[in-house]
Amino acid sequence: xxxxxxxxxxxxxxxxxxxxxxxxxxxxxxxxxxxxxxxxxxxxxxxxxxxxxxxxxxxxxxxxxxxxxxxxxxxxxxxxxxxxxxxxxxxxxxxxxxxxxxxxxxxxxxxxxx
Amino acid sequence: xxxxxxxxxxxxxxxxxxxxxxxxxxxxxxxxxxxxxxxxxxxxxxxxxxxxxxxxxxxxxxxxxxxxxxxxxxxxxxxxxxxxxxxxxxxxxxxxxxxxxxxxxxxxx
Numbered sequence: 001x002x003x004x005x006x007x008x009x010x011x012x013x014x015x016x017x018x019x020x021x022x023x024x025x026x027x028x029x030x031x032x033x034x035x036x037x038x039x040x041x042x043x044x045x046x047x048x049x050x051x052x053x054x055x056x057x058x059x060x061x062x063x064x065x066x067x068x069x070x071x072x073x074x075x076x077x078x079x080x081x082x083x084x085x086x087x088x089x090x091x092x093x094x095x096x097x098x099x100x101x102x103x104x105x106x107x108x109x110x111x112x113x114x
Numbered sequence: 115x116x117x118x119x120x121x122x123x124x125x126x127x128x129x130x131x132x133x134x135x136x137x138x139x140x141x142x143x144x145x146x147x148x149x150x151x152x153x154x155x156x157x158x159x160x161x162x163x164x165x166x167x168x169x170x171x172x173x174x175x176x177x178x179x180x181x182x183x184x185x186x187x188x189x190x191x192x193x194x195x196x197x198x199x200x201x202x203x204x205x206x207x208x209x210x211x212x213x214x215x216x217x218x219x220x221x222x223x
Contacts, residue, residue, distance in 0.1 A: 043202075
């Protein structure tokens with residue numbers, strides 16, 4: 001059974017650019033959540049999608065957005081990149097929307113903004 | 115004050131020792147998760163608890179809902195257990211994970 005796949009694994013972007021990250025959940029999982037991990041702030045919740053609907057959003061500016069497709073694959077987009085957006089971005093999928101079946105995490109996308 | 119507090123932040127142990135990592139939280143939860151993160155970033159979900167105790171191999175996780183406290187125990191620790199262990203709670207009303215700052219465990223041979 002394939003795990004959660006995140007692409008790309010590494011990315012270098014310039015300030016002001018925009019970036020799109022992709023997350024393919026485990027087959028059958030309809031909930032996908034996104035997290036940002038930085039040395040200073042640790043792991044922080046970005047947003048969660050279930051059946052193509054954003055169910056919850058963390059405390060991040062509007063530059064951070066996402067969407068989910070009918071096959072449950074999700075993308076997150078960051079516009080007008082800032083140096084502080086450099087981080088490991090992780091997604092996790094779960095069977096139920098509240099994660100009561102547990103979460104399976106992807107390996108993450110490491111974004112560096114220069 | 116963080117909503118999820120972990121202790122200790124850093125832990126060094128000798129191979130074979132019994133290890134305990136603690137997690138306290140201040141919000142209402144539907145579940146508590148223990149996660150393991152190795153260098154390189156990948157996160158593995160170890161346990162999801164809503165009550166009582168769970169065991170998987172040498173790992174044991176307990177939770178006391180009344181005291182809002184959970185512990186992760188590692189018996190007969192091994193150098194391959196070296197990782198960051200993270201406690202996270204599912205806020206029942208908010209449907210999102212809130213993370214502790216993690217415990218960096220180093221098990222020396």
